[in-house]
Amino acid sequence: MPEDIDEETALLSKRGSKSRTPLPTFQLSVIMLIQICEPIASQSIYPYINQLVSELDITGGDEKKVGYYACESLFFLTEAMTVLQWSRASDHFGRKPILLIGLFGTGLSIFCFGLSRTFWALVASRCLCGLLSGNIGVMKSAVGDLTDRTNRADAFSYIPIVWAIGASLGPLAGGALARPHDRFPEIFSGTFWRDFPYLLPCIATGSFVFLSCYVVLIFFKETAPSGNQKSWVQARDEDEGIMQKDHKCTGPLPLRALLLFPVIISISNYAALAFLSTTLACLLPLFLAMKIEIGGLGLPPPAIGFILSAYGLTTGLFQFLFSARLVRRFGEKRVFATGMIACLPVFVLLPIMSMIARRSGLTIVIWALVGCVLVLGAILDTSFVAIFVFITASAPKSSRGTVNGLSQTYAALARAIAPALSTSLFSLSVQHNLLGGYFIYFVFLVISGLSLVLAESLPDQVWDDFE
Template sequence: MPGDVNEETALLSRPVSKPRTPLPKLQLSVILLIQTAEPLASQSIYPYINQLVSELDITGGDEKKVGYYAYQSLFFLTQAATVLQWSRASDRLGRKPILLIGLFGATSSIICFGLSRTFWALVASRCLCGLLSANIGVMKTAMGDLTDRTNRAEGFAYLPIVWAIGASLGPFIGGSLARPHDRFPELFSGKFWQDFPYFLPCLVTGSVVLLSFFVVFFFFKEARSTITVPWKNRKPPALIESGDEEFLRAAHPPTVTFRKGPLPLRELFIFPVIISISNYVTLAFLNTTLAALLPLFLAMPIDIGGLGLPPYKIGLILSTYGIATGLFQVLFFARFVRRFGERRVFINGLMTCLPVFTLFPIMSMIARRSGLSIIVWVLVGCVLGLGALMDTSFGAVFMFVTAAAPKSSRGTVNGLSQTSVAIARAIGPAMSTSLFSFSVQHNLLGGYLVYLVFFVLSGFALLLAVRLPLEIWEDVD
């Protein structure tokens, strides 16, 4: 009867009233250190990558073509090929060994990057990092293991914060230490530093990642308890309440079965998982597009649609963005989630894409008419502020993905999400940098076609975001 179904759903989805569980400080600190090291290594190359590609002489001296060779997408393509396997392995082998493999891969790849002298050597180093990039999904899985519904907003609020710290220090290190024989000739005058002008920032960031490897090895301890997985055939797993086996057996003894171990992959394609991952993908696509487009816009000469800034200034700007993001997260994210809910926080953050992509052509037009005036710098600050608000969407969507995943298959669901996101992040930078160059070369909409395209795509992303439920799902056992 319809009434019976409504009563059953109400029982299964009844609110949980529990005191906030304290976060395990040591294990949380280890996860946050890993989260800091990842962007520290990956984003330290952004201030000088366009200059490096230009110096390799593969553009034929045409700066308008640099965007075509911004090769960050290769990392995400190789990551997409392996991240699901690493994440599924973490469900069976544990989180710690997979985290160690990921840190080893990041250390090796960044050192190889600094020692590369050809374009294809750079490509190989980034592909190596992508293939061994196990941590991007496992970190979120480990955070889900450490938290529950009562403290998850606080736990996931830390992830963007420490990511912002790494994202601010990385560009600062990359921009400050690149070409040390030019900037600090009294300390780095040897031939080695002339032959490998970008090795120093890679050495510094690689050392931090290696330190994280040893911290995880000696201090990270994961739960060893066996997880019992309730599986209900007539209802989506997202309707089953966390940690209440007796209630489930009493309410529906004929339809609830219990089994151990990760669920088969095909059983994870349910609406809560699909809608959560889909929104994560659109957010990551737009965010990665912005991350690739911003340094390219800052580096390109004013006459071809950029601001013509040197690497050290680009590093300072990207560092400021990271600091702003971190401060905004620590001050407001958990409060926003408790007051407005995960859905509203996600949608509000995603909406910032619309003004962000509008401001790029405005900054360019002002710079062309009056140079780098105070108005341009104010608008750059607006872009950074809106980007900080945009990043609150990540914490919110992480919570949707975590709540949609059965506990025994959290690694697999996070692997699915990161595989999808890696593909989106591979397309985003390649599409944005290439479309930037294409727009400028052919003077499409005055060279500003790229921003119109991503403005429209942001609108479609918002249409998908409103499909998220008003209330987040309960944890699935």
Template sequence: MATDESAPLLENSQAKTKTPLPKLQLGLTLFVLFSEPISSQYIFPFINQLIRELGVTGGDDRKIGYYAGVVESLFFVTQALTVLWWSRLSDYVGRRPVLLVGLAGLSVSNLCFGLSREFWALVASRCIAGALNGNVGVMKSIVGEITDTTNMARAFALIPIVFFAGASLAPLFGGGLVKPHDRWPELFSGSFWVQYPYFLPSLVSASFTAFTFLVTALFLKESLPSKRRGKELQPERGPIGAQAGTPGDEGASPVPIRTLLKTYSVMIPIANYGILGLVEIGCFALTPLFYATPVEIGGLGLPPFTIGVIMTAFCVANGLFQALFTARAIERFGERRVFRSAVLAFFPVIATFPTMSWIIQVQKEVGMAIWVLIFAQLLSWAVVEMAYAVIFVFVTRASPNRYSLGTMNGLSQTTTSIARAMGPASFTSLFAFSKEYSLLGGNLVYVVLLVLLCLLVLLSRCLPELKRNQQ
């Protein structure tokens, strides 16, 4: 009886002590994550121009968007088809080998992209990049394995910051280094640069990924418990999940995928992650489209430069916001309350679209009211982004044992990869369809987003309350 009475006191004392973040290994993992947007998003500034110069449209510029959309989305389509199996493989062979394969695939595919002079070659290189890259899910597994319940939220809060930093940098060098023979003829005067005017940004991306490969191979330690040679990363722990009796010893093995798919406590956080990603990518695709749409159709009619400044400023400000507030909010209010509050911030994000459309129809110009609404929309969006750090924690804590963590993150990453692959085209097409046929006053696309958001709000109510003192 004395032992039973002392157990809660021991747990409470442990809960008060926060484990320091493993700075070196966490930093290396985030460095690998940084290479993901660097490799996938540097093509956005020049892909339309590249498609035009390849002549695949037959001179019809109206078709450029179709072919560019195919190239842009294929990375995420092939990633969605393979990320689960790479994550599952990492549960058996370890995290480092899968990361190294993914980095090598990204580096080679980027070189191939820069050397492509046919549309099929562009398609093939992007498919290779997506198919060989299951790194995002594996990196989340590493973060879950090198942290515990006292510092996990702080570690996961860094992931959106790093991703936004990479997403901000990639378009800068992607657009700034094209056609170097025109900008710096004294350095790039050879015929090679004339024949391959888009090779330089591809080379920079490939070189950065190759450098990341080298750093990972030399310094990143294996985090999978069954493959670790020592205990230098983290003291041995029991199961990640909350359920007592879950196998956590060294003889345990990954739970079958079919079993995970039938487990309620596993699928609830994954479903939340999937719907969150779908709503977010819908808003992300609609924002520049709405800003650029002519005033006569119900948009703001902003020039591309202004839109670029707005989105870049948002990426920088959002990174600072996440760094300053996300971890503190989680520690003070708990994961469940922060997630439920964050997804509610989607309502003003969506509502400002038709509101701005109505105001611009009345004022016929972008005035102070529009700029105030843009600021309010992006501020609400920064609050929404807090949900990602929290849902990563929920997915990790829902794993039935530490040997299934890769599969868990693979399942969750598959859902968001599908959203990233299909969401932009679906919502932008629905936007055009709503405007063309004046469905619900041209606002049908926002109604669809609100329906999905209501589903997300209901699913967020099903998430469990996480215990801080659980090891």
């Protein structure tokens, strides 16, 4: 272990880095509490969302059409409409008030989701969550405020770890607490729980979000630069391919001044990564839930919740053990590209599992391949650490919220498109037997290949921070 640390230090020195600055542990812990709220609240619905849509009788009894009506896209679509405004507001008014508004909106919306008894009520609750949630961009801006080039990869490595924990706890709660009158009739026997069969997991996750809101209110200290801080307007030197300082201005920069090559290429790659990771996150539970004869594995919600929890656990362990070290050792670009490559075998293994299940049922080979998909998903998530470093380094300190908000806008659009496209393509493929029902996987193989081409546009080394 000491030899590994010495080798990492030498590599940091070769890349022009100083010794690592200690992380502000307590403040980062509060930020990570904010981070864990979104996956717990949003992904707790995944184990039962397809069953809920079926029970609302929107599909007319045709289970092949469930994918058309899955409403995961709504949060990201509405988030894309407002996240830039919330993030720009954090540059002017501070990170803390925006984070509190986002937490409150998340908690309120998940309670509304559990009380929904019509499809349009579900739509309204998911839209409310997206409109009021500006936390993702603001939270990453706060992490950037608290770190520098020497320790930023370490700090950002906690984001996918904490997300993975939330992605593990959320589906586990959703799968275990859904329809409590069926699973725990001795406790939840009243007609209320029959009328609102999915309220209990919403109560559990919503209460956690409101508790987190209180912790942030009491303990979080403002991290945004003061409003009168001077910033450099940046320009790109076309000959050298690097950033140059131009002239000073006071406070956050206008949006147009930020639309430069480092910002644009970082955001583009982040959007591609968000699209593919969200596709996997939404396609996997749908694949697990659909009957074997129509291209899935036909698993019940508790089993799906367990698998998704295992996915979160696998991702979290991988990030904790390897992500920051991999970035320091191999550089941000190589780590990012390697993660993107992991998408390719995922979209090969899913149709293979379907073919095996149709022929032999749920054999041990199926479960082994599910494990392989989980590991590949963990490798994919390592790319987030690398791209967060690229985005943060491309932004002036006084406009970090704006750049993160802009990146989150395009990532949210990608995440809005991904569920609708993936679930609709799944239904379209099996309904019309396109490529034997596996047309969807061919489409995403092509998209994964194109994303690798885009990743090559990133520089070999991250540009230096700008004031």
